[in-house]
Amino acid sequence: MLEAGPDIFRDFLHLMFVFWYRKHYIAPMLEPINIDGLEIKYPVFLAPMAGVTDKPFRTMCKSFGAAVVFTEFVSSEGIVRENDKTINYMRFNEIERPIGIQIFGHDPETLARSAQYIEENLKPDIIDLNFGCPVPKVVKRGAGSAILKDLDQLEKIAKWVVRAVSVPVTAKIRSGWDNGGIVAVEAARRLEAQGVSLITVHPRTTKQRYTGEADWSIIGDVKKAINIPLIGNGDIHTPQDAKRMIEETGCDGIMIGRATMGKPWLFRDVIQFLTKGILPPAENKDQISQSFFEHLNLQKENYSLMYAGNLFKPHAAAYIRGMDGAAHMRFEINRSKDIDQINELAEKFFNPKII
Ligand SMILES: Cc1cc2nc3c(=O)[nH]c(=O)nc-3n(C[C@H](O)[C@H](O)[C@H](O)COP(=O)(O)O)c2cc1C
Known part of the structure; x- marks a missing residue:
């Protein structure tokens, strides 16, 4: 009994903290x-x-x-x-x-x-x-x-x-x-x-x-x-x-x-x-690569090879922005003639050891 006091007090403080934190940081900000x-x-x-x-x-x-x-x-x-x-x-x-x-x-x-x-x-x-x-x-x-x-x-x-x-x-x-x-x-x-x-x-x-x-x-x-x-x-x-x-x-x-x-x-x-209130960690190279190829494949499904390539160029440049070698890759992508060429370039870019 004697020890219950501090426990209750600690639990109460914890609860107050949770309410305060939720109110200020993780109260859902999106209503339907x-x-x-x-x-x-x-x-x-x-x-x-x-x-x-x-x-x-x-x-x-x-x-x-x-x-x-x-x-x-x-x-x-x-x-x-x-x-x-x-x-x-x-x-x-x-x-x-x-x-x-x-x-x-x-x-x-x-x-x-x-x-x-x-x-x-x-x-x-x-x-x-x-x-x-x-x-x-x-x-x-x-x-x-x-x-x-x-x-x-x-x-x-x-x-x-x-x-x-x-x-x-x-x-x-x-x-x-x-x-x-x-x-x-x-x-x-x-x-x-x-x-x-x-x-x-x-x-x-x-x-x-x-x-x-x-x-x-x-x-x-x-x-x-x-x-x-x-x-x-x-x-x-x-x-x-x-x-x-x-x-x-x-x-x-x-x-x-x-x-x-x-x-x-x-x-x-x-x-x-x-x-x-959760900020997911930044996407790593593998995750970016996965989205890049998913998007690229959707381009292929929807358009002719050349049109798919042309439409994908600005997206491709945006996916790799800030990554090592991005400037050179962007240059190569802009010169490419179709989506298959962009695919080849991207395989080398994202998996340099395998090629
Ligand atoms: C390349 C481009 C094309 C756009 N095309 C349209 C459009 O077709 N219809 C439209 O309502 N707004 C269009 N916008 C405006 C965007 O919908 C948006 O209002 C604007 O980019 C500001 O939002 P953001 O700062 O999140 O980009 C376009 C914007 C850009 C950059």
């Missing part, structure tokens, strides 16, 4: 979200990236836990014309679900018709509206982020598309056209009023393109203004960045783009950190 009936347990999304987020890369990211993946933006005009190349951009495998197909354009009716085509023929889980692309070829035609200069047009597009389909419609916006025209809050309010089910904010202006820093405070402003789920995007490179964005903005989920190239396991790391 609901996108118009679509339940997402850990809302960590892969950003749409033209030329990057194709079937093989999306599959890699899914295998590491990406909750929702998106196709790159696809032209609504190309869809209604049933252009083969455009339609191919939208194809996906069942394993990639839940998946969103992202569309862009200027004309509400064309966007609505393209959404109907998608719903009938491809049946994705989400149709996402692109109001963020800053590329001159796109904005000159009044599409992408040019629509942020005309919020009546933005509203009209959302209205037409939401009413045309029964699948959830989401939207991805920038903060505005330039620093004098930050419209994210107003745009988000109008999108919500038209029945959009989720909004992603990349808080850079069109003029900024990808320069400078994303202004996360704008994500926080939008969060306060709407009731549908809000996904924050921009400049997340590490699990700690992800945590900081959620803490600073109150966003309901996050979307990661560039940092996932050559690092699809970032999804696993972010989810583990946000749900359990």
Whole structure:
């Protein structure tokens, strides 16, 4: 009995420490979200990236836990014309679900018709509206982020598309056209009023393109203004960045783009950190090699040898970034003519003793 006192005291202290630690360090930071009936347990999304987020890369990211993946933006005009190349951009495998197909354009009716085509023929889980692309070829035609200069047009597009389909419609916006025209809050309010089910904010202006820093405070402003789920995007490179964005903005989920190239396991790391407070050790060379060859084989399955090689080059360079001999390897990869050559180079690079 005499010894029970200190034990109880020690246990009590231990318990207090556990509660304190959980509250401050490992309180799960990811709550499930609901996108118009679509339940997402850990809302960590892969950003749409033209030329990057194709079937093989999306599959890699899914295998590491990406909750929702998106196709790159696809032209609504190309869809209604049933252009083969455009339609191919939208194809996906069942394993990639839940998946969103992202569309862009200027004309509400064309966007609505393209959404109907998608719903009938491809049946994705989400149709996402692109109001963020800053590329001159796109904005000159009044599409992408040019629509942020005309919020009546933005509203009209959302209205037409939401009413045309029964699948959830989401939207991805920038903060505005330039620093004098930050419209994210107003745009988000109008999108919500038209029945959009989720909004992603990349808080850079069109003029900024990808320069400078994303202004996360704008994500926080939008969060306060709407009731549908809000996904924050921009400049997340590490699990700690992800945590900081959620803490600073109150966003309901996050979307990661560039940092996932050559690092699809970032999804696993972010989810583990946000749900359990655990930072997995950095991937070793064998683990990187395994993902590299898995991705390379998916390229082979999906494309012709040459096309697979060309599309894989930036990914290959990203996988080996920072490793011994990476600069020379990158040079060799860039000169290679197809995916088989990249395979041979990579076998020597990752297993120098065996060859
Ligand atoms: C090469 C590249 C292509 C992109 N293509 C698209 C696109 O098709 N649709 C879109 O909404 N955003 C696109 N983006 C923007 C990203 O989705 C994301 O908003 C941006 O990169 C910021 O996030 P990050 O800092 O995590 O990369 C692209 C970005 C890059 C770098």
